[in-house]
Each structure stands twice: as C-alpha cells, then as structure tokens.
Amino acid sequence: MYDSPNSEAKIGQKAIKISANKVQVYYGDTHAIKDVDVQIEDKTVTAFIGPSGCGKSTFLRCLNRMNDTIDICRVEGEILLDGEDIYDKRVDPVQLRAKVGMVFQKPNPFPKSIYDNIAYGPRIHGLARSKADLDDIVEKSLRRGAIWNEVKDRLHAPGTGLSGGQQQRLCIARAIATEPEVLLMDEPCSALDPIATGQVEELIDELRENFSVVIVTHSMQQAARVSQKTAFFHLGNLVEYGMTGQIFTNPNDPRTESYITGRIG
C-alpha cells in the first residue's frame, strides 16, 4: 500500500509543479519565512515537517495565497506554478485557488448538505453544465474522497452531522471536486483518531496518482508513511529537503537529525 524504495527512485524524475525561490514572509515586523527555496514535484506527496511555529503552515498558505486574507502578512520572492509567478499582479487569487486546493487542520464543512458541500466549488467555477453533470461530479469526488459508501444514502443530510474523520474526508472530497492540480493539506489528521487518520492517509496515497499533494504534519511517522519527499523547517528556514527515506534515515543536517530523534522541537 505504501511506497517501496523502488517507486521512490522513479519519483525523482518527475516534473516540477511548484518552484519557490528566495521566498520571504513577514508578519508585520516578524520575519517568519527566510529565504526558502523548494521545488515541489508533480504527482508526488511532499511533507513539510518541523517544530511548532517553524513556518511550515505559513509557507503552505503562501502556495495558494491564503495569506492574502491576513492584512499584516507580506510575501517576497517568487513562487512559480507551472512556470507562472502566482504573486504576479495579474494573477487573481480566486483562479489560483481553483488550481491549488486546500484542506485545513480542523474539518470545516459548510453548514449545508453533503451534496451542497461538494457541489459548491464546481458550481461557482461553472464546471457542471447540467444537474446530471453535477451529480456525477459529486459522486466522483465523494468516491475519490473514500467517503461515498458512508454518505450515499444521506447526501442531503447536513455535512456538519458527520463524524470528525468523515468531515475531513468530506473536506478533501470538496477540495478535489474543483479538479485542482495541487492539493495543500495543513495537518489534516491532527483532529482525527488513529482509524480516521489511517483512512485519510490511504486516501492521500491514492490522490498522488492525480495530484501533487503537499502535506504539513506534526507526526514524523505520518510523514514517513505518506510522503515521497520531505522538507524540514526550523525557525523559518528550510533546513533540509530531500527524499523521505534519506531524510529519516540519513539526514545531512545535524538539526534535522536532532529533530527526528526527538532532541529539539
């Protein structure tokens, strides 16, 4: 189910989806992200790990410009998605976010029916031409979100009535309903129990076939289980970025080693 070292070797050749160069993020006077360079590959799960407050979530939110909603936040440097600078003045963040979907730490379904939760994105982006089309998209997304079997009989029940794990899978299904190319996940399992976590991790592994997935996690085991590449952040710096296997078994930087072995963090 999870990766063999063999598949990891192949991934190294994949195309670059997102390329960040010299990214700086400031919150007011605080320099939160310093000089981060990272190349995120297509059809790969990339994990961001690091101690709390190290800037990994902040950096993740730069990738679909969710930081725009924070007034005091300022981003410098360039982040290229398929070679286009997403912080270019001509880029409408709305269009960007349709391409780069996001799943949040806390499950946040809309207080609407399960169906409407999924259908909302396709509706506002005009992805469905008819009701049947929309029904199709909803079913497909719920199936890909590995939650179809649990909710197919109550599509019009409120999404907030589901359990925490189901809600999070609903949110993932909602995020993929708009057919994004990159899926950002900000600690998607931190509010879930081990069983739900297992289901979501399995789901992430399947999503890899179609999307480039970037996941922020506090659990190093999770990073090791689901990701092919791992980036370790510390105090706003990207300390080390490489193959997951290499980072966890043979880190180059002493800070990475201390974190992985539990000495800092």
Next chain:
Amino acid sequence: MTDATNPAGAAPAPKHPSSLLAADVRTKRRNAAEARFKAYGLAAVGIGLIFLVALLFAIIRNGTPAFTQTFLTIPVELPEAKLDKNGNRDPADLSKVTTFGYAPLIEVAVARALEENGIDSPFEKQKDLRNLVSASAPAQLRDYVLQHPDDIGKTIEFRMLASSRVDGYLKGRVTRDSLARDKNLDAEHLDLVDQLQAAGLIKKQFNWAFIFGADASESRPEQAGIGVAMIGSFFMMLVVLALSLPIGVAASIYLEEFAPKNRWTDLIEVNISNLAAVPSIVFGILGLAVFIQFMHFPQSAPLVGGLVLTLMTLPTIIISTRASLKAVPPSIRDAALGVGASKMQAVFHHVLPLAMPGILTGTIIGLAQALGETAPLLLIGMVGFIASNAPDGIASGFLAPNSAMPAQIYEWAKRADPAYYERAWGGIIILLLFLMTMNIIAIILRRRFERRW
C-alpha cells in the same frame, strides 16, 4: 528560613487538614463568600422582578379601562322634514344639514327614551340632557345618515358615545362629590345615568374606536383613539426598515469583511459606537435642521420621522450586524476561499446566511427601539393633535402630517382632562403589545435560522 521560625524539633504543621469530612477555616470562609454572593444575585433578580410586576400591574390596571367605553343606545327618530326638505335624498342636499341640525334630534331622542322607560327627568329644559351624550354624537348621527339616506323618515336604534363624565362615573372615576364644581354634569344627571343603566340603555362596551380611531379634541376624550398614530408609526417603520437595513448591513459587511484595518476604519468604528450613545433628541434637532429647514421636507410627516429614526437605528443595526459577522468562525471563510470562491462569494454564500439570525435580531431590536422613541419626534412636529382621519393613500401616508404612538401617548398624558389619563395608559398597552410582538418575532427568527457549525 521558615523552618527557623518553628521551635526546634516541632513537627511542621500538616499542609492539609487531617479529615476531608470537616471543612477547614479557609474553605468555610470561601463557601460563606459564595453563599453571600448568590444571595446578592438572588436579591437583585428579585428586586428586578418586583419592579417588573409593579410596572405591569400599574399599566394593566390603569390602561384596561381605556378599552371599554360607555355607550347610550336609544331609538332616534330621523324626521324627513328636518333632514331632507326636498325629499329627493340628494347627497348634496343632505350634507347641507350641519351637525347643529342633528343635535336637537338627539336631545329629543334622549327625552323620549327617558319617558318610555318611566324615568322622570329632573330638568326643565331638554337641552340639559345633552351633557349625557358625547359632543361627538350629532356628528356620528350625521355620518350615519349620509351613509344610509334610506333611513330618513324612520326611527333607528342608534348607539352613541356617552360623555366622558358619564363614562368616568361608570368606571368609578367620577363621583357625585367630584361633580360639585363641575359645570358639565350635575348629580341629577348621575341619577338619570343610574336609571338608564338599570333600563339597559347605557352600557360599557368594548371600544374598537380606541384602537382604530383618530385622536379627538381636548374636550372629547371619549372619542379619542390611537389608530391614526398607529398608521403614522407604521409608515415610519417602513421608512426605517427600508433605509436602515440595507444601509446598515452593507456598511457592516464592508467594514467587517472588506475594509483594510487602518486609522480611518478605526475612526469610523469609534464614531459608530459613539453615535449609538447619542441622545435621541440630538437626532431630532439634526432632523429638524437637515430634513425640514434645509431640504424642506413636509413638517410632521412620517417620512421625516422615519429618516430621523433611521439615523438613530443605523448604529444599532451596524453594531449588531458586525458582531454577528464576527461570530461566524473564520474556518468557514477559509473553506470557501480554499475552494476558489471570491471574497464576495464567501461572504454572501456562507458568512451572511450564518450571520442572518443575528442581523435580523439586531434589526428588529433596532426597529422596536425606534418604534418607542418620542423625543426626536417632538422636534420635527410629529406630536400634536391630528384632526384628520386615516391617510387616504400610500403617498399621503408618508407625507401627510401624522403622529406616532409614543408621541400620541405623550400628547394624551399632558392633556388636562383626567379621562385622557386612562387613554395614555391604554396607549402604552398597545405600544407594549407591538414591542412584545416584535421581540417575539426576533426570538422566533433567531431560533428558526440558528445553525450549528
């Protein structure tokens, strides 16, 4: 250090009492403080309740008599010779007979009713009987005849208002002693009233005219009603709702969701909070200066009243709307933005529906506040005797001079005739019923639309 204060060799005092079953001094003191605090709280609630009960009791006791009125129901002859000399029932001819022409008919009818029931009139002159009946009775009779010209020449059962002194006698407000220096009514009249009441001709009945009728002149309290003021209040509330809801909600959405947080928005925010605390009479004088003296809107018009009350209601609506927008969890906005909704879509599709119960509640509370506001209306001339009846159309509803319920109550309360006293209380009952209805609607809306997330 602490050890040094102990006598050498003495065991240190144990930190906790030996038994959990006995409370130590500190615990006892703490529990006593808590019990005292609860008692204070209970006393405060009790005092509040006592005031509320006393208030309701006073309002209901003083106000309910206003809803009944004493009526005299007697046969009245409508002689053709006097009312329609030409005999052709031409409305133009009929209206030539003024109320003075009808007054003698009523005197005759009262005298005849006394006679038929075997009551001896102590008065020499028939004219003295007139004071039993309201001064409005001839006008009532005239209106009736103009509407039913076919009844001319017949004798009809006519129900007319008794005078306010007679009404007061039946309600216990007027006594024989209090009439000693009253030139309107004598003790002999009251003897007649007693006998007429025994004969079933004078009765207290529910008075719809109090709820739906127009105000009356100072000397005819029995005729006064709050209906026209109610219509004035209604048109004002329409203006307030139509202006303050969209302006208030749009302003708060902009300030809360779109506006950058800088010195200007801070300044606006502080000013909105300050406006909410401005005395309402200040808004009144502002309305007088701006709407009437500068813009030349008609005086005493519900349109102007509504505009002034809109100014007063806006801060309330903005503050409550912003509070309910703020209460929507940011995760909902993130979720909407995360699937690629624009900021406006996120607000209108997700945030606003969730904030709706709060917005509606705030709006209704604001409207209720505006409905009960008197002071600004004093300054724009919406208080006073409104001789006209109900406005005859929507335009005149907004533009014709009118009053409002609280202003009408104020007007009645300051009139000299004690009969107006009970009407003021009665008006308060009606006003409170409206306010209660609005608050109940607010509660129902909040329950209905409230959603969990």
